[in-house]
Amino acid sequence: MDKVRWGIIGCGNVTEVKSGPALQKAEGSELVAVMRRNGALAEDYAKRHGVAAWYDDAEALVNDPDVNAIYVATPPGFHREYALLAARAGKPVYVEKPMARNHAECLEMIAACEEAKVPLFVAYYRRGLPKFVEIKRLIDSGIIGEVRFVQTTFLQTMREDDGQEQPWRIRPELSGGGLFVDLASHTLDVLDYLLGPIGEVKGFARNQSGQHQVEDIVTTSYAFESGVMGTGIWSFNAFKRSDVTEITGSFGKISFSTFSDDIRMELANGQIEEYAIPYPAHVQQPLIQSVVDELRGIGKSPSTGRTAARTNRVMDELLRDFYFPQQS
Structure with missing residues (x-):
């Protein structure tokens, strides 16, 4: 793609400085739409950050024809749902960390994106710092x-x-x-x-x-x-x-x-x-630039769904006896 036009699902605190401005400042990248379930907060974010469109419905944002890549910035409990929504729409997805609540959800996200032939990235931005x-x-x-x-x-x-x-x-x-x-x-x-x-x-x-x-x-x-x-x-x-x-x-x-x-x-x-x-002013900007570069066919990002899923697997192992002692 010539230019990556992002839509954010969940424009909360993490997007105010760490990532939202970085989507606008990365070369070949533009933030064109945001979504939050509270429409008034979505509209406020859009006005403050100079974003053209805002929504209170994730499906409407994903289906916006001007959006060609999705950034999921919700709590992890919603990552799987929205990543699968983006995959069904054929749009690349960049997901906040941790990738999901558990390794099983990570594998579902990977499978859905690979089946849809869309890239899946995760915001472990230290890989780019x-x-x-x-x-x-x-x-x-x-x-x-x-x-x-x-x-x-x-x-x-x-x-x-x-x-x-x-x-x-x-x-x-x-x-x-x-x-x-x-x-x-x-x-x-x-x-x-x-x-x-x-x-x-x-x-x-x-x-x-x-x-x-x-x-x-x-x-x-x-x-x-x-x-x-x-x-x-x-x-x-x-x-x-x-x-x-x-x-x-x-x-x-x-x-x-x-x-x-x-x-x-x-x-x-x-x-x-x-x-x-x-650290740079917008800490996700180096990683976001690598994601944008890969989507534009001129580079590779070091943080993918497959690398991020490995971290969830390790955490699952460490927490299993606490949350699921009968399985330990």
């Missing part, structure tokens, strides 16, 4: 030697419960789990990008605080298909915040935060380098 592209370059260069193991520690303090309706991120029927699904998916996908697919996974998920009916701590040990080993802990009931992933090789290690811009490299010869690669 200069910071993580640089980390991958360093690993692939061999500067830290052969990668041996990975360690992730992610801690958050317990969020205050204000008595209001629980946000979708801690409602499994909408998100697929708790904050682990929303936040750990970023790190797990980054590791897939940097080191390849994770194979065998073992772990535990528990609720220690009793505040919500979702997991608030997850621990894991896993093995990449390449033979690299890994461990991780994600706690949302800790005394402080921490976000550190270390990739250790035979000559050194690289440490980074998933959610900030820092990189630290320590080598066996004593050399230490610490620096930051700032």
Whole structure:
């Protein structure tokens, strides 16, 4: 296609800065329509962002002849439904992360898009950010030697419960789990990008605080298909915040935060380098540009339905004994 003309289903907070403006600023891309079930909010978004058309019905947006690609920016509980709607209309689809509530839904989405011969992309935008592209370059260069193991520690303090309706991120029927699904998916996908697919996974998920009916701590040990080993802990009931992933090789290690811009490299010869690669103003723009380029036949995107589904499979394994103990 000469130009990608996007329609957004679910123009909520994630689309205000992270992605919506990026759809407009990417070369060969234009945002032409938005949809939200609350029509007044859809109209408001369209006016503020200079979008020509707005809808309160997803099917109407998908069938708009001026729209030739769909961005699904709803909570994960609706991703499958709208991806299948886009596939039936023969339109490429870009879905927010995590790809769906579980791996089974991911496979349905992949099958529908492949049958309809339409591309399926997922908004794991760190695969396009200069910071993580640089980390991958360093690993692939061999500067830290052969990668041996990975360690992730992610801690958050317990969020205050204000008595209001629980946000979708801690409602499994909408998100697929708790904050682990929303936040750990970023790190797990980054590791897939940097080191390849994770194979065998073992772990535990528990609720220690009793505040919500979702997991608030997850621990894991896993093995990449390449033979690299890994461990991780994600706690949302800790005394402080921490976000550190270390990739250790035979000559050194690289440490980074998933959610900030820092990189630290320590080598066996004593050399230490610490620096930051700032995020762009619209963090999804580099990945969106890769999606647009692929749709226009001039490039490839690093984040597809198949790569994203692997992250859902890993999370399913880690959460199975918590949500479906009879199947464990």
